[in-house]
Amino acid sequence: MIVIIGGSFAGVQAALELRRLNKQQKIVIYEKETYLGYVPNGLNEFLKGKINSLEEAILYDVAELKSKQIDVHLGSECTFVDPAAKELTIVKAGQAELVSYDQLIVAAGSIQRPLALEQGTNLVYQTKTLADAQQTLDKLQGDVSSVAVLGGGIIGIELASALRQFKPELQITILEKFDRLLELAVDEVISSAITEKLQESNIQLHTGIDFESIHEDAQSACIRTNEGSFKTDMIIKAPNLEPNHQILEDAITLDIDGSSIVNRNFQAEDSIYVLGDLLRLTLMPIKEKFYMPLINNSVRTALVAADHISGKKELTFESTKTNVFAAFGMTVVRSGAQKRNERFTSYHINKCNGVYSLPGKDSPQVYVVIFVREDNHQILGIQAASEADISPFANLFSLVIRGKLTVEELATHDFFFHAAYPSKETHCLNEIALDYLYNEEKR
Incomplete structure (x- = not known):
């Protein structure tokens, strides 16, 4: 058995x-x-109106x-x-x-990792399980005018974006321990683009935060940090x-x-x-x-x-860490390694980034970053962000990484083009690969 x-x-x-x-x-x-x-981001889908009950995320x-x-x-x-x-x-x-x-x-x-400072508190909520999400939703549907989100990683910014859609009048503050938003998740080029959108949504962001304690009364909590105190009706933790x-x-x-x-x-x-x-x-x-x-x-x-x-013994798996997330009107796609992973290698990882146009009405822009092994030009990682839905790029990026394409191969890869379909003569990946090769000549 x-x-x-x-x-x-x-x-x-x-x-x-x-x-x-x-x-x-x-x-x-x-x-x-x-x-x-249960899909862990079920609460976000409910807050955005994409499902009618949390049970639909089962x-x-x-x-x-x-x-x-x-x-x-x-x-x-x-x-x-x-x-x-x-x-x-x-x-x-x-x-x-x-x-x-x-x-x-x-x-x-x-x-979700427990935080020492939340011991004995009643206003700290989380979202991972169905029970967690239901408890958090019940609180949000009550008399709540302000929320502090602990953590500015993917979980935190997706939640903050969904909260803004659910209650446009809500005062939302993100408290992040690292020096920038999404520091572990994406390159600073994409992090900056998301941060700009976040600020346009009137969400307060504080980085470099060390949490010291939480004090609460019956209706509100006060979070004490190295950057001062933050009073809020509700705390939702979104750490790794x-x-x-x-x-x-x-x-x-x-x-x-x-x-x-x-x-x-x-x-x-x-x-x-x-x-x-x-x-x-x-x-x-x-x-x-x-x-x-x-x-x-x-x-x-x-x-x-x-x-x-079952005795087949044919399959193996190594991850390309491919995933998609969306927040504040932007879709982010990432696959593979990034510059910060260089400390785990014996070689240098170079980076090239640019802003390109996509096929379609008004030629929407896309931020693209590639990470390249310096000695042999193998592409180790790709990240992109756009106001357009670029989620289908995830599988493409993964195949580029898993196929160990070089920059030279990507520069001339024959992506589909036909005037009757949404396409361009050159793909944004062709363009950024060419930019990398051009910039290398100047390095």
Whole structure:
């Protein structure tokens, strides 16, 4: 029997792939929540009016899985793993039972890192789970005139943008510990473009913030920092995530950050596989491991593990860290490494950026940044931002990175052009590659 702990994206995808590869294998999922696969930005989608209830952000249907002979147990939490006995302790409705397994897949996901200063407070909210999102929404729908968002990364700016759409009159403040918005996520060229849009939306941004304490009364909270105090009706924390590794602490070897140590098949022990947000993954262009809690990464690790468990042993996965996010009327696409990753390499990473036009009405502009290995001109990363919807660029960027194209190859790559369709004689990637080569001559 294959037992899967966690019914989010990695766990469900592993079950589906295992069933596709083996019609007879017994597969069981234990999920502590009462649903499968809640998309973590569901609250944002509701605030923007794209869904009518938070429940619409639940991706998987239990009945459909059961129709594929995948046994699903909701409200069932794993509290202990015994690798020697190949047993689990599962608690449901206060009752504990032992469950045996032949192969175990742990896909328990990630959690929002707790902040020491929030202990004992009642006005600090978060958004990751359905219960978190519902509690936050209930508060927002009440008498709230100001919100402080703790964190100016992707989670924070997407949330602030959605809040502005939900309540245009809301006073919104973003407090970020780094010196600029999105410092870990994107290059400063794109960060600056987003910051400008944010300020146009009348959102207050404070960077270089060290949080000291939170003091609150019945209706409001005061956040004390190195840059002074900020009074607000509500605080929503949006810091980075960390592995939800508690049940694995006594079962397998963990890295210093709580991520699981696994082989290339995501196998931690002979009969234990660990997936998704519990891992640090190799960033393909530079062969260095990073914590990258992305749904697409979770799904791909599940495919590899299922392939290996089923005896195929054909699939491998290294991430290009490809994703898309949108805030304040701009869509941002990124894939691969960036300049800040240079400290993990033995070579220099050069950067080239520019503003180009896209095909279509009024020729919308797009900010593009490429990151290039100096010695052999391999393109290691691409980022772009535009007021146009450039989300389809994500797969293109990923293929450029995974294909290890050089700047010379990209400069003359034959992107499609036809006058009857939205296209240009040269693609913006042709243009930035040519700019890189021209600028290199001047370096």
